[in-house]
Amino acid sequence: MGDSQYSFSLTTFSPSGKLVQIEHALTAVGSGQTSLGIKAANGVVIATEKKLPSILVDETSVQKIQILTPNIGVVYSGMGPDSRVLVRKSRKQAEQYHRLYKEPIPVTQLVRETAAVMQEFTQSGGVRPFGVSLLVAGFDDKGPQLYQVDPSGSYFSWKASAMGKNVSNAKTFLEKRYTDDMELDDAVHTAILTLKEGFEGQISGKNIEIGIIGSDKVFRVLTPAEIDDYLQEVE
Amino acid sequence: MSREAMEMPPKGGFSFDLCKRNDMLVKKGLKEPSFLKTGTTIVGLIFKDGVILGADTRATEGPIVADKNCEKIHYMAPNIYCCGAGTAADTEAVTDMVSSQLKLHRYHTGRESRVVTALSLLKSHLFSYQGYVSAALVLGGVDVTGPHLHTIYPHGSTDTLPFATMGSGSLAAMAVFESKYREGLTRDEGVKLVSEAICSGIFNDLGSGSNVDICVITKGAKEYLRNHMLPNPRTYISEKGYSFSKKTEVLRTKITPLREMVEVIEGGDAMEE
Numbered sequence: 447m448g449d450s451q452y453s454f455s456l457t458t459f460s461p462s463g464k465l466v467q468i469e470h471a472l473t474a475v476g477s478g479q480t481s482l483g484i485k486a487a488n489g490v491v492i493a494t495e496k497k498l499p500s501i502l503v504d505e506t507s508v509q510k511i512q513i514l515t516p517n518i519g520v521v522y523s524g525m526g527p528d529s530r531v532l533v534r535k536s537r538k539q540a541e542q543y544h545r546l547y548k549e550p551i552p553v554t555q556l557v558r559e560t561a562a563v564m565q566e567f568t569q570s571g572g573v574r575p576f577g578v579s580l581l582v583a584g585f586d587d588k589g590p591q592l593y594q595v596d597p598s599g600s601y602f603s604w605k606a607s608a609m610g611k612n613v614s615n616a617k618t619f620l621e622k623r624y625t626d627d628m629e630l631d632d633a634v635h636t637a638i639l640t641l642k643e644g645f646e647g648q649i650s651g652k653n654i655e656i657g658i659i660g661s662d663k664v665f666r667v668l669t670p671a672e673i674d675d676y677l678q679e680v681e
Numbered sequence: 682m683s684r685e686a687m688e689m690p691p692k693g694g695f696s697f698d699l700c701k702r703n704d705m706l707v708k709k710g711l712k713e714p715s716f717l718k719t720g721t722t723i724v725g726l727i728f729k730d731g732v733i734l735g736a737d738t739r740a741t742e743g744p745i746v747a748d749k750n751c752e753k754i755h756y757m758a759p760n761i762y763c764c765g766a767g768t769a770a771d772t773e774a775v776t777d778m779v780s781s782q783l784k785l786h787r788y789h790t791g792r793e794s795r796v797v798t799a800l801s802l803l804k805s806h807l808f809s810y811q812g813y814v815s816a817a818l819v820l821g822g823v824d825v826t827g828p829h830l831h832t833i834y835p836h837g838s839t840d841t842l843p844f845a846t847m848g849s850g851s852l853a854a855m856a857v858f859e860s861k862y863r864e865g866l867t868r869d870e871g872v873k874l875v876s877e878a879i880c881s882g883i884f885n886d887l888g889s890g891s892n893v894d895i896c897v898i899t900k901g902a903k904e905y906l907r908n909h910m911l912p913n914p915r916t917y918i919s920e921k922g923y924s925f926s927k928k929t930e931v932l933r934t935k936i937t938p939l940r941e942m943v944e945v946i947e948g949g950d951a952m953e954e
Contacts (some may be wrong), residue, residue: 513788537788545781 457568457575467575468568471524471597474577475609478523480644481510482608482616483581484637485592489630489660490583492521492592493637495610495645496655511657511667515540517585518553519657519665523610524578524597532576536560553584557593557601565599579609585663612644619643630660638680650674720888722850723753723764724878725819726862727843728871731828731899732821735875736764737850737883738908739890746890752907754896758783758794760903761822762896763803766848767835768815775816779803796822796829800839808837817847823898850882850889857881868897876910883912 457467481494494510511521512533520536522529539559543551560580568575580595594609595601606624608616623636634656642649651670659665668676707713720741725734740748755763755776761783765772779802783794800820807814818833832845844862846854857878866874872895882889893910896903 534789537785541781541785545777 455569455571456573465568465598468598471575471577472579475524475579475597476611476613478525478578478610480608480610480612480616480641481521481523481581482606482620482637482640483521483583483592483594483604484606484620484624484628484633485583485590485604486628486630486633487626488590489585489633489658490590490592491630491633491637491656491658492519492581492583493634493641493654493656494521494523495641496653498653505652509655509667511655513657513665513667514556514582515544515550515584515665517550517659517663517665518556518582519584519659519667520580520582521655521657522578522580525576528576529578529580532560532563532578532580535563550586552586552588553582553591553593554588556584557582557595561595561599561601563599564595564597568598581607581609583657583659583665585659585661585665590659608640615644616640630658634658634676635680638676642680649677651677720850720886720890721753721766721848722846722854722879722882722886722889723766723819723848724846724851724854724858724875724882725764725821725830725844726858726866726871726875727821727828727830728866728868730868731823731897732830733868733871733875734762734764734819734821734896734898735879736894737879737889738892738894739883739888740769741888749891750908752894754894754905756780757799757820758787758822760824760898760901761794761796761799761820762898762903762905763799763821764819764847766817766819771814771816772818775803775806775814776818779806793824794822795824795826796820796831797826800831800833803833804837804839807833807835812836819845819847821896821898823900828898846878846882848882848889850879850886853881853885854878868899872897872906872909880910880912 457465460466479495479497481492483490483492492511496505496508496510498505498508511519513519514533514536520533536556540551540556543555564576567573575597577597579597582593582595584591592604592607593601594604594607606620608620619640637656641654651673654673656668656673657665658668720739721737723736725732734754736753738750738753739746740751753764755765755773757763757776757780763776765776779799782802783799786798787794803818803820807816812835815835817835820833821830830842830845832840832842832847843864844858846858861874875895876893879893891913892908895906895909897906
């Protein structure tokens with residue numbers, strides 16, 4: 447890393463005090479497919495559109511929602527390949543924590559470490575910031591939690607959040623619909639309705655992905671059949 | 682975390698830096714610290730529906746029994762378990778490390794771990810340490826390709842067998858296996874044979890003792906039978922009980938408190954901050 451001609455940081459401050467590359471990264475996120483997360487009283491749900499570039503793509507081979515630990519899952523908006531790198535690093539960090547302390551990593555710790563990685567790439571030579579924002583959903587001793595991590599490395603805990611295209615409409619919709627005492631099933635319905643708002647075309651179990659974690663503290667991605675059941679309930 | 686980008690790739694293998702110093706210290710008369718070994722009898726066999734692993738539970742430190750009921754059957758993956766003989770720290774650390782690597786591999790591939798994967802990870806690690814990681818392992822599990830049983834030696838060589846024994850009690854256990862093992866055993870027959878082999882090690886080898894642990898792994902299920910047999914219970918407890926001879930007479934009692942107990946009344950004239 448040290449000897450290269452290009453070993454200067456691409457994220458240098460602009461005169462107005464902004465880091466332009468990070469702003470551009472956020473734009474990249476903003477043009478990605480919509481994803482959202484809702485924290486219920488007894489669990490968390492994360493969901494995303496799964497629009498494939500062509501009908502010839504085998505949709506069973508694509509999985510946008512990934513599991514990081516048995517009780518933490520993640521979804522992204524933005525560049526898929528960047529998210530894969532982050533998922534890989536996060537999984538490794540969670541596993542290293544577990545090996546050292548012999549306890550499952552708390553959600554806040556994993557978010558903090560992932561955010562630290564993303565920040566690293568805004569202050570190192572010859573690299574660019576990640577073009578993804580992540581929504582991390584987990585359930586540990588502190589209860590259900592939902593965090594959003596941005597390309598800058600900043601993270602926030604949310605009761606409900608959305609990212610990607612159509613984010614302002616989605617957030618307005620969520621603001622209206624969110625209640626503190628929502629149950630997990632209600633949250634899933636609300637998530638589906640929010641996705642439906644900005645959806646182009648017919649929504650089905652094949653073109654959205656939903657991941658849930660309940661009080662059993664096991665994160666899982668719903669099968670297309672289960673999503674179709676929820677869709678029928680919503681209608 | 683930004684040091685990651687600057688760090689050299691790990692050199693791996695054993696670092697011999699301190700060996701000269703240690704030699705010098707021994708020459709000057711320093712006694713090298715002994716380490717906790719598991720004398721051990723560990724066994725494994727393949728039966729009709731899968732694999733059965735067995736182990737004793739004695740951990741020794743020279744001539745002393747350090748742990749009367751330690752766990753020698755280590756978890757590697759939901760469908761793979763590993764018995765460890767040799768230096769207790771080495772077996773625990775190496776199985777822990779490979780179990781961790783297998784877990785990450787499962788997340789990345791989305792598939793159940795295979796026994797040969799665990800085998801390859803273990804043997805390459807042990808080989809790179811040239812036998813200094815003193816771990817002799819019996820690795821068994823059931824995966825999509827069927828049931829597998831392997832032995833791994835501290836230097837990194839492996840064997841694939843239908844029945845296997847390791848540890849100081851391995852000869853006693855192997856004698857039982859060689860005479861009574863046959864293919865296609867049922868679960869109960871297999872558990873009985875493994876228990877017999879471990880008991881043979883427990884009673885005939887000084888390095889093995891206490892209880893029998895068993896782990897039965899079949900396709901899609903596993904049973905960890907901790908302390909399946911307890912052939913060495915504490916049997917002698919004196920019926921008469923224990924009495925102690927007459928104590929010295931109490932002539933005088935005086936209690937002096939170390940600190941005076943003062944009652945504090947809350948509220949009232951509280952000081953302003």
